[in-house]
Amino acid sequence: MKERYLNRIELLQGTLDMLIMQTLQWGPRHGYGLSQSIRTNSGEILKVDTGSLYPALHRLEKQKLIAAEWKQSENNQRTRVYKLTAKGKKQLVSERSRWSQLSEAIAGVLNPAKSEGDA
């Protein structure tokens, strides 16, 4: 039951975590803002299942990759705002390099003709 709600948008664990951290690099956000940003920046393709957003946020917070604070929003409402920590920044770098390696590898499998075709 837990697994079902983890992340529906990716097959690799931690991709949502990476997207959240990346988005936070542009500045602190609250939960709702994060989901909006990810949706916008992905061109409306990635609709974060908000049911998995908050578990992910709290998981990252537990791992001390992001930190949270209560702030007053524009409408004078209390919201919990997350920002990236130094540890999170380092983790983001390694996640991103892992992701690039992975996507290259997948691309390599999907397009094998490149190396074989030239003879």
Next chain:
Amino acid sequence: MSFLFWRRKQRDEELDEEIQSHLNMAARDRVERGESSEQAKQSARHELGNVALVKETTRDIWGWRWLTEFAQDVRYGMRTLYRSPGFVAVAALTLALGVGANLAIFQLIDTVLLKPLPVAQPEQLFFIENVGVQGGGGAPPYPCFETFRSNTHFFSGIAAYSPSGMKISIDGQIEQVEGQFASGNYFSLLGVRTFIGRPFGPADDSVIGIGGADGPVAVIGYNYWRRRFAGSPAVIGKKIQVGTTGVTIIGVTPSEFFGMVPGQDVDISLPMSLADPKLLSDRGSWWFDAVGRLKHGASKEQARAELDGFFQAFMDERTAMRGLRKDYFDHIELAAAGLGAEGLRTESVKPLMTLMAVVGCVLLIVCANVANLMLVRSAARRKEFAVRLAMGAGRLRLIRQMITEGMLLTGFGGLIGLFLASWGSSWLVSFFSIGRRQILLNLEPDGRLILFALGLLFITAIIFSFGPAWRSAQIDPGPVLKGSTTAASTRSSRLQVGKLLVVIQVTLSVVLLVGAGLFLRSLQNLKHLDAGFRPDGVLIMNVDADARNYGKRQMNDFWQETLTRAEAIPGVSSATLSRLSPVDGHDDGAMIEVPGFIPRADRDKTVSVNQISPEYFATMGIAILRGRAFNERDNESAPKVALLNETAARFYFGSHDPVGAELHISAPRTADPYEIVGVVKDSRHTSLRDEVPRLLYLPALQSNHPLPRLTLAIRTAGNPSGLAAPIRSAIHEQGADVLLTNVVTLNEQVNKSLWQERLVSSLSSIFGLLALLLACVGLYGVISYTVARRTKEIGIRIALGATRVNVLRMVLKESLALVFVGVAIGVPGAFAATRFISTMLYGVSASDPLTIAGAALVMGAVTVPAALIPARRATKVDPLIAIRYE
């Protein structure tokens, strides 16, 4: 932010707030885009998904889920239990009995069998004993021990110790205490520090007769210190008199130290150099024990072999003991000393283990009972479970809930059981102490006991709650919620389980009853066997005139006066003095040579010896078969005489009449021949169970050495205890320095010697009856349930013309069938189980058919009323109401 458990509530609220603000913002955005506020709220919520699930998943991330759920289960369990006080009372009480009994017995087992000595690194300590084919124990003579001590390479130290009764005089007051002589390095070897003062060391043990630079010193035990000196620190430096030696008390050992012998306490320890110098130099006296600490890295076998080498060389010089050498002094063995000397342990192992098995069975029966109760209760809660299942609870969660309730029950029962156990343990220990010697046990709970208790509670809870929990979780919520009452399948299978449990209870009860019956019969056999003497009407006591330091003539005169005084007391029909009294647990031995008898080994020459005054046989009620008893004319100037018991006469003389024949005593060697003047009937000697040994009686007056300690016995027609006071004052008139100890009637002494049998038989009877009661209650419960279930059917039968008798018979048949099956399994079970206790029985075989039949009958008889009550209820069913009963 730390993820501390107790900040959970705050974080829960914050999470709620966070999600709420998310919803608000999402709704606001939608409103800006043109939706109505209502619709906006709904779609925002919809987009977020199942809010509750989100919250739960997030909380999961925090961890602590199992703990939260456990806390929930406990709270819920407490609420449901609170609503059924009757159930809780019955279940908790039966659990308390079962758990309490187990804890009490285990505490005893722990204290007697498992607890290591309170010394440093007990696993490195070993007793150094000489053993042979026939037996062994104890250390070799002191000069040999000294050879060990100076030459061993594998022991970091060896110490000798010798428990010895000592007469202590403090400010003129004399008393008898349990003391010991111990080597100077005894305390440092064991790693025992003193509570106050200092222990004695090798320096205090250097000069024979004096000790060391501080003169004769002593260390006293904690209990003795509190008892005799009221725990006053002024005891350090106090001078007291031990025997004829003045000693200074220099230290008090801590409260948990009791020496090397479990069950005994050491009131005072003196350095070895203060012991009898003759013994210290005697190459032929075996009188003390030795313990050594193995060096790090040394192997036990190396150490043993090295000591054995010295021992064999020592024994080779001793030609006198040649015959007995192989039997008792063949080689050195090292026995683990970490648990202390093994006397109490070996005596108690079988009885304690048997009791453990008995209480274990009782606990199983208790679990069966409580399981049955839980089954019935869960039947009533089916709707509740159905609702929970329908709402999405996992079956595992439900099972966990039930098991938690079971643990709560066990917790209550366990708490009550703890009280029962502590009360029971003290009672058990006092029972132990009724034995031949005072047995002192330290009952402080230790880690092992706590671990056992927790483990026991846990396993008990699992045993009785898992089954019912599993069944409850299997229900199909649909039909139950719809109110269907014809879920006959679940009900009948519940009944099957209930019946199975009853059968198990009956089986176990039968086994316990058979065991109890066998023990009771053994005890009866022992009590009623012809012991060869008549214990009624006899009072005995130990008289100690050692302080007088008399020679032979004076000692004889003293004893003569004692007898005269005793006989003068009104009510006394005869009085006697002897070294040993029947079944007092002590023995004295000698080796004799009988002309015409060729011994096959030294063993054949050994006899037990008792030195007695003329009225011994009259007082003890032992019959004289041939010849005569001793009389006043057999005094120190007359020719030496002796008496044999039947066994000795038969052994040495066969069918010839021994009267008139002569025998010689070869050890301890005496010059004179002894004329045998009579043969007396066999009587039990050291204990009732042991076979009668070959016994030689000698007149006390003709003893070669003065006898400073003898047992006085008087026979009276009336109540012997009533004469205790007059005798005390009569003896006191002879002098205040004469010690009188251990005043008991002979009957009491006989009872004391049977303490083990009495302990086991009384406990097994109690638990057997308890098991019987529980089985009856279980049967009653199941039959009631059956009747309730079949009310409709019974109603129909009655309506169709069945008589009350028919109905009664129908119900009874079912219940008796259960009992029959239980007994049928129980009887072979008893056969199998009692094989283990056959060595503890006396006069009955482990498969005694009478006892087994008796147990089966008792079982059957007692269960009839248990079944009868619900059966009679069945007959009273009103058919009209019953047929409409759903």
